[in-house]
Amino acid sequence: MSFRILKYRTEGAMIFIIMAFLLSSCSDVDWDESSNNPYVEFKVPDGFPNAVYDFPQNEVSRSRFELGRKLFYDPILSKDNTISCGSCHQQSGAFSHIDHSVSHGINGLLGTRNSPVIFNMAWHTNFFWDGGVTHLEFQPLNPIQNPVEMDETVANVVNKLSIHSEYPDLFKEAYGSDSITSQYMLKAMAQFMALMVSSNSKYDKYIRGESGGNFTSAELNGLQVFRQKCETCHKEPLFTDLSFRNNGIDSIFNDIGRALITLDPNDEGKFKVPSLRNVTVSFPYMHNGSVKTLADVIDHYNSGVLPSATLDPILNNGIPISQQEKLDLLAFLSTLTDYEFLNDSRFAEQ
Numbered sequence: 153m154s155f156r157i158l159k160y161r162t163e164g165a166m167i168f169i170i171m172a173f174l175l176s177s178c179s180d181v182d183w184d185e186s187s188n189n190p191y192v193e194f195k196v197p198d199g200f201p202n203a204v205y206d207f208p209q210n211e212v213s214r215s216r217f218e219l220g221r222k223l224f225y226d227p228i229l230s231k232d233n234t235i236s237c238g239s240c241h242q243q244s245g246a247f248s249h250i251d252h253s254v255s256h257g258i259n260g261l262l263g264t265r266n267s268p269v270i271f272n273m274a275w276h277t278n279f280f281w282d283g284g285v286t287h288l289e290f291q292p293l294n295p296i297q298n299p300v301e302m303d304e305t306v307a308n309v310v311n312k313l314s315i316h317s318e319y320p321d322l323f324k325e326a327y328g329s330d331s332i333t334s335q336y337m338l339k340a341m342a343q344f345m346a347l348m349v350s351s352n353s354k355y356d357k358y359i360r361g362e363s364g365g366n367f368t369s370a371e372l373n374g375l376q377v378f379r380q381k382c383e384t385c386h387k388e389p390l391f392t393d394l395s396f397r398n399n400g401i402d403s404i405f406n407d408i409g410r411a412l413i414t415l416d417p418n419d420e421g422k423f424k425v426p427s428l429r430n431v432t433v434s435f436p437y438m439h440n441g442s443v444k445t446l447a448d449v450i451d452h453y454n455s456g457v458l459p460s461a462t463l464d465p466i467l468n469n470g471i472p473i474s475q476q477e478k479l480d481l482l483a484f485l486s487t488l489t490d491y492e493f494l495n496d497s498r499f500a501e502q
């Protein structure tokens with residue numbers, strides 16, 4: 153299969169071509185109930201560091217995972233029952249909000265930040281662009297209560313779930329509890345998200361020496377360039393070092409990022425380094441969605457880095473990238489797309 157025509161352009165109509173391609177070429181994974189292969193389990197992929205999410209205190213089970221999935225896709229979590237987590241976190245965009253520079257919530261209200269991808273969350277210690285939440289189980293509280301996202305109260309969500317025709321039984325099955333509590337609701341959603349692991353891209357197959365992992369010479373060169381020029385911050389295998397940095401998107405900050413949390417002026421304009429896995433499908437880019445294509449991202453590092461007091465010192469003079477290196481980098485970045493993850497029926501709305 154060749155992705156060559158998809159590589160260098162991501163605008164407008166390309167979304168539909170990519171989606172049509174995904175739908176037509178990949179069939180859903182079927183889970184054989186009779187085999188020893190469990191429907192869900194958590195395994196650290198070869199070469200990955202240990203995860204930080206504490207699975208033992210929220211032991212993985214199919215009923216918990218499925219409850220989390222149902223909640224994730226259920227607009228009952230919003231005030232007027234119109235917006236679900238999945239509205240802004242769409243699987244075909246690696247659980248980002250496809251083609252939206254900033255998120256779009258209840259009553260069409262706009263947020264100020266780009267909806268990030270959700271996968272490999274079990275390795276993250278800080279959530280949101282500014283790291284304002286430090287546990288995956290507290291994370292859903294924010295969008296549920298945010299007036300421009302779901303604008304609901306947690307108590308009211310619990311009420312709605314408690315009188316629902318299906319949820320009381322599902323909570324009972326998953327957590328053995330007769331009453332629905334916010335704690336179990338948050339645990340179920342955290343389990344669903346923590347089990348979203350993306351580790352089967354062409355890059356992963358190349359690293360593991362598996363079939364389907366033969367890099368072209370452009371992809372190989374791109375990997376070299378990447379390791380010289382991008383790796384410090386977008387560290388393999390997660391493609392983020394999970395730190396907060398300023399990569400020169402703004403000189404004057406509309407959004408001071410990490411400093412909102414730490415109140416330290418040295419953190420102004422710093423944002424969580426995003427993973428570059430599945431980056432071909434998660435456009436537009438950056439915390440404010442201001443960069444439209446991957447080619448534009450590379451041009452930014454080459455010639456568009458804006459100076460400020462907190463700019464990462466690595467970027468003081470930008471990153472010189474030749475035209476050939478740019479093409480090779482683009483080829484490499486598209487090897488990070490994990491079609492198995494993007495089409496995994498377990499993570500889809502049922």
Ligand code: HEC
Pocket residue numbers: 224229235236237238239240241255256257258263265266267268269270273276278279280281282291292293295296300301302341345
């Ligand atoms: C209206 C759109 C919208 C809705 C609805 C929404 N999110 Fe988000 N989500 C965002 C945006 C925007 C951010 C980044 C916020 C920030 O950095 O301040 C985000 C961040 C996140 C993150 C952090 C990812 C990371 O790498 O740090 C997770 C996890 C997440 N959302 C899960 C959820 C869950 C679970 C729900 C449902 C309870 C939900 N979201 C509902 C837009 C949305």
Ligand code: HEC
Pocket residue numbers: 378381382383384385386396397398399401423424425426427428431434436437438439440446449450453464466467471481
């Ligand atoms: C000094 C650290 C650093 C280096 C070096 C760096 N990046 Fe980044 N990168 C970041 C940060 C921080 C962000 C998020 C900035 C924001 O949202 O404002 C980012 C964002 C991105 C994004 C957007 C991803 C998304 O989901 O929005 C892409 C793509 C990207 N970088 C690619 C690269 C490439 C390719 C290189 C090498 C040429 C590179 N980066 C080098 C720190 C770095």
